[in-house]
Amino acid sequence: MTQANECENIAELFKGFSACAVANISDNLDRAIGARGIRPFHNGGTMAGRALTVKAAPGDNTFIYQALEIVSPGDVIVVDGAGYEDRALIGEIMANIAESRGAAGFVLDGSIRDVDAISSKSFPVFARNVIHLGPYKGGVGKLNVPVSIGGMSVNPGDIVVGDSDGVTAFGPDIASDLLKATRRQQAKETDILASIANGTYTGAYSK
Template structure:
C-alpha cells in the first residue's frame, strides 16, 4: 500500500459510514497486510462470543487500575463509537465488567478495546457485544485516577487517534485513519480476491505455489 498523501481530504460522515460497512466484511489480517504489516494491536484478543467490530475511536487514557475516565466516556459515547482504552497494559485490576459493557451497548457503542484487564468473563463470553482486551482478573478498579478523553493512545503498541476507524475480529484489532480508508479498502479487496483465487486453485488441484513467490 502506498503512503497516505499529505493532501488527503477529510471524509464526510456519509462516506465514512459506507466505508466502515465495507470494512465490516474484511479480515483484520488482510487489512494489516495492506498497512505494510506494521500496524496492529499486539496481545489484544477478543473475549466476546463472536462477531466483527467496526467503528470510530473514542480514545480514553487511564492510569493503571483506575476506570473513572471510562465512566466519563460512557457519558459522551455516540452510536458507532469504539471505546479504545489505554490502560498501559496493566492487568492486575479489571477496568470494565458486565455493567459497563451493558451501558456501552445500551448507548449504541460498537465495542471496547482495552489495553488492560476485564472481568465478568462468563457474561461477556456469552454475548456478541465486542470486547477486546489483554487479559481478565476478578479484582476491580479504583475510580479516582487522572486520565484523558479524545487524545492519541497506544493499544498493544499501536497508536490510535480520536476518530480513527477501528476494526476487530477473531484475529485481533487494527486501526487506521478515515483519510486512508478508501485506498486501503481497494488494496484489501484485491488481496481478498487473490486469496479466494488461490484457495479455488488448491481445491481444484491446480495450485502451482505462486502465492509463496
C-alpha cells in the same frame, strides 16, 4: 461534501471493513500496524468503528465512565490502561451500557471481568486479560487524546477494526484506498483457495 453525505460515507466504510479480515487489512498496512497482546473476549464477529480514545490511570476506570457519557453510535471506546492487568477496567455492566448507547465495541489495554457474561454476547470486547479484582476509582485521565494500545498508536477518530486475530487502526484519510486494496487481496485469496481445492494451484502467491 455535506455532513449527511460524510456520515453516510463513514458508515459505508465501517460496513466495508466489517466484511474484511484484520489479517488482510494488516497486510495492506505493510504488516506493521496492530495491537500486540490484545484479544477478543466476546462471542465472535468483526468490529469496525471510530475511535473514542481514553487515557486511563492504570487499573482505574473513572474516565471510561466519562467516555460512556459522550459515546456516539459507531464509536469504539479505545482505552489506554498502560497494559496494567491487576485490576479489571470494565465488566458486564459497562459493556451493556456501551452497547445500549450504540458503541461499536471496547478495546482495552488492560483487564476485564465478568468474562462469562461478556463471552456469551456478540458485543465486541477486546482486552489483554481477565481478573476478578475490581477497578480503582478517582484516578486521573484524559479523553480524545492519542493513546497506545498494545504498542499501536490510535488517534481520536481513527478507524478501528477487530476480529478473532486481533485489532488494527488507521486514519480515515487512507481508509477508502485501504478498503479497495484489502478487497483486492481477499478476492485474490478466494481464487487461490478455489485453485487449491480444484487441484490447479501453482504455488505462485505473494503479498
